[in-house]
Amino acid sequence: MNGPQAKRSEGRRGVRGERPTRFCPACYAMNEWDADVCLRCDAPLETSRDFDARLVWALGHPDGATAIRAADALAARRTPGAIEPLGRMAARIDDPYRAAAAVRALRAFLPDPRAAAHLAEARRHPSVIVRREADAAS
Numbered sequence: 001m002n003g004p005q006a007k008r009s010e011g012r013r014g015v016r017g018e019r020p021t022r023f024c025p026a027c028y029a030m031n032e033w034d035a036d037v038c039l040r041c042d043a044p045l046e047t048s049r050d051f052d053a054r055l056v057w058a059l060g061h062p063d064g065a066t067a068i069r070a071a072d073a074l075a076a077r078r079t080p081g082a083i084e085p086l087g088r089m090a091a092r093i094d095d096p097y098r099a100a101a102a103v104r105a106l107r108a109f110l111p112d113p114r115a116a117a118h119l120a121e122a123r124r125h126p127s128v129i130v131r132r133e134a135d136a137a138s
């Protein structure tokens, strides 16, 4: 059972410096690495998903810098399943930096036609920094 006791961190040895953390798959709250359930929403913190799946999930992270790092990593790994999620991220108009990072990542997947299609769409994005990244592909 995971009562409130299990979620508390007191009683653990006080270690200075950063402890590894992980984000809740449901609400993106930051949790301790060894927590079983999310401190905020009680969702189980599953560990079964592989690294690529977690990177794709991180594209939707509320922290833009985390999402951008994930996009860069997916581009470096050329994760095939990342093209459509990156395409959705590239179409976002609320955060042009995030969208531009997705476009930059999509360029790594060329000449895949799905990546090319998203890049063509990004050339009509309202933000100039996104269009500039898309134009760099041609």
Ligand SMILES: [Zn+2]
Residues within 6 Å of the ligand: 024, 025, 026, 027, 028, 029, 038, 039, 040, 041, 042, 043
């Ligand atoms: Zn949560």
